Amino acid sequence: MALLMEHQFRQLSADRQVETRPFLDAVSYLPLFFDCLGPTIFAPIKVDLIGNITKIKAVYDTNPGRYKTLQQLLEAEKEMCGSEWPRVGATLALMWLKRSLKFIQIFLQSLVDGEKDQSNPNLMRVNITKGYDVALKRYHGWFVQQLFKAALYAAPYKSDFLKALSKGRDVKEEECLEKIRKFLINFSANIDAVYDIYSRMNADLDYKV
Numbered sequence: 449m450a451l452l453m454e455h456q457f458r459q460l461s462a463d464r465q466v467e468t469r470p471f472l473d474a475v476s477y478l479p480l481f482f483d484c485l486g487p488t489i490f491a492p493i494k495v496d497l498i499g500n501i502t503k504i505k506a507v508y509d510t511n512p513g514r515y516k517t518l519q520q521l522l523e524a525e526k527e528m529c530g531s532e533w534p535r536v537g538a539t540l541a542l543m544w545l546k547r548s549l550k551f552i553q554i555f556l557q558s559l560v561d562g563e564k565d566q567s568n569p570n571l572m573r574v575n576i577t578k579g580y581d582v583a584l585k586r587y588h589g590w591f592v593q594q595l596f597k598a599a600l601y602a603a604p605y606k607s608d609f610l611k612a613l614s615k616g617r618d619v620k621e622e623e624c625l626e627k628i629r630k631f632l633i634n635f636s637a638n639i640d641a642v643y644d645i646y647s648r649m650n651a652d653l654d655y656k657v
């Protein structure tokens with residue numbers, strides 16, 4: 449949990465603009481969480497996330513002044529890329545990244561809301577599946593959906609997951625959940641704001657992988 453609280457997302461200002469640099473700084477810690485999950489079966493997910501972040505950062509670094517906010521970055525690519533946009537560059541990378549972030553958001557929210565399989569309360573399959581169904585399933589074809597089902601069985605127990613987030617310390621479950629609740633306030637606000645940008649700019653694509 450210490451891990452989450454050390455890398456909080458920034459509180460948004462009244463105009464709900466997401467500043468690119470602080471957003472990239474905060475998301476760059478999330479792939480590390482996949483190391484808490486144990487099996488290397490999750491490595492491809494981590495690689496995908498890192499790929500998205502690296503791509504957005506590479507575009508940002510070419511002109512930090514011009515791409516101060518994520519919206520400015522998308523607007524600039526829209527202007528530069530013509531009919532290829534939005535299936536290009538940082539716009540495409542952020543489109544996929546926001547889905548992975550939404551998955552994490554819904555998964556964590558479901559945990560703190562106490563949703564559980566009553567007969568196996570230490571499993572997280574109910575929470576993980578909810579995140580997947582809301583954020584990713586519709587963008588995955590049959591094969592990737594089967595991979596997800598298989599990965600579900602390699603998911604850690606809730607107690608082990610919370611312990612890993614707490615850097616290995618034995619912390620009470622309710623204490624952990626309270627910290628996740630706090631983390632989710634700014635995290636969710638940032639993700640919702642990114643979703644709003646894609647919706648306003650009609651930048652989301654519906655294809656499946």
Ligand code: CIS
Pocket residue numbers: 452478481482485489490492493496499500501503537540541542544545547548551552555576580584592595596599600602603604657
């Ligand atoms: C989803 C299946 C998971 C199975 C894992 C094991 C098998 C591995 C097989 C490989 C599949 C890996 C998933 C990647 C899929 C990508 O194809 C897909 C589309 O990628 C995008 C790129 O990002 O494709 C674009 C082109 O069409 C571009 O190339 C783009 O890259 S760009 O533009 O940057 O160059 N990507 C996705 O669908 C993204 C999401 C992947 C899956 C997220 C999570 C699934 C959850 C499964 C795990 C189940 C148990 C986990 C246990 C606990 C969950 C904890 C979560 C972390 C907690 C963090 C705490 C703060």
